[in-house]
Amino acid sequence: MAASTNTPALDKPNPAEDWTVVLPRGGKPKRNFHKVIIRVGQKQEQLWTPSDTETNPERESRLMQKIQSCIKKLESSSFWLAFLNQLQTPEIFDWFQKRVGSEGKMQMVIYGIGSIESFEPPRLQLSLAILMKRLFSWIGEVEVFDPVISLAESRVLTALGCSVLTINEQGRRQALTPMMFFMPHCEAELYDNLLEANWCPDLLNNITLFGNSFEAYEQHLSVCKNLSLADSRKHILAVRKFVKELAIDSSSDDYFRAFHGSSWHFFKLDPHSDLCDARP
Numbered sequence: 523m524a525a526s527t528n529t530p531a532l533d534k535p536n537p538a539e540d541w542t543v544v545l546p547r548g549g550k551p552k553r554n555f556h557k558v559i560i561r562v563g564q565k566q567e568q569l570w571t572p573s574d575t576e577t578n579p580e581r582e583s584r585l586m587q588k589i590q591s592c593i594k595k596l597e598s599s600s601f602w603l604a605f606l607n608q609l610q611t612p613e614i615f616d617w618f619q620k621r622v623g624s625e626g627k628m629q630m631v632i633y634g635i636g637s638i639e640s641f642e643p644p645r646l647q648l649s650l651a652i653l654m655k656r657l658f659s660w661i662g663e664v665e666v667f668d669p670v671i672s673l674a675e676s677r678v679l680t681a682l683g684c685s686v687l688t689i690n691e692q693g694r695r696q697a698l699t700p701m702m703f704f705m706p707h708c709e710a711e712l713y714d715n716l717l718e719a720n721w722c723p724d725l726l727n728n729i730t731l732f733g734n735s736f737e738a739y740e741q742h743l744s745v746c747k748n749l750s751l752a753d754s755r756k757h758i759l760a761v762r763k764f765v766k767e768l769a770i771d772s773s774s775d776d777y778f779r780a781f782h783g784s785s786w787h788f789f790k791l792d793p794h795s796d797l798c799d800a801r802p
């Protein structure tokens with residue numbers, strides 16, 4: 523995997539928009555203080571640094587060993603084999619080939635991975651992303667963000683070839699080129715933010731998303747009929763008819779916690795698809 527040690531540029535999805543820097547009361551920076559940047563007219567995004575800054579070579583090396591053994595375990599599992607078989611069916615393979623198209627690469631953005639040091643499901647999820655990256659040459663740069671990432675985790679992620687973002691985008695990355703969003707078990711609001719930030723056919727068509735099943739969200743809401751919940755998931759619900767969803771098989775005991783309820787989501791919108799009408 524091509525390691526990228528570059529600090530990613532602060533993404534300004536629309537450079538024409540204004541930014542306001544908000545300083546803490548009193549104006550003095552404190553340790554662990556996170557300077558807030560508000561993109562005018564949208565919800566806030568924040569410059570981010572890890573709050574757990576304690577690290578040392580032993581801690582990082584222990585974590586690296588944990589991840590490497592997790593990758594090995596996953597690679598030799600029937601779960602990985604079934605996952606690959608599904609991705610390599612002609613229909614799905616063609617889908618990715620077409621999406622990658624003239625760009626030649628599809629960037630991967632991993633949101634909400636959780637703590638890879640403390641928990642096995644995030645380690646398995648990261649391992650899956652790393653194995654995909656190793657196998658598929660069309661997967662480009664891998665960027666990772668979760669506000670819980672510690673400095674030690676950040677360093678190990680970087681050593682594994684990922685770039686850790688320095689801004690909390692609140693899931694609002696604009697897919698200006700083909701992008702795979704790998705968001706295992708994120709909160710619904712994060713998927714909704716991503717959709718809202720890409721709410722036009724051209725941008726949505728650039729997205730391939732791995733995450734919680736949108737169909738399950740819809741089914742849940744049709745039963746519980748909670749209006750405020752429906753409002754916070756309105757883009758998920760509205761986009762459903764333009765999404766082909768493919769559930770992954772997570773029935774194997776060792777992988778259930780990490781991947782249950784997860785699906786691939788492939789977006790297929792006509793350039794004239796009327797998303798305004800689709801908005802609930």
Ligand SMILES: C[S@@+](CC[C@H](N)C(=O)[O-])C[C@H]1O[C@@H](n2cnc3c(N)ncnc32)[C@H](O)[C@@H]1O
Nearest residue numbers: 633634635636643667668670692693706707708
């Ligand atoms: C339900 S947990 C899932 C964690 C892990 N993927 C798992 O399955 O155990 C949701 C994760 O989303 C992260 N999260 C919350 N806000 C986020 C944001 N703005 N960007 C990226 N991740 C975020 C949380 O810190 C948390 O680790």
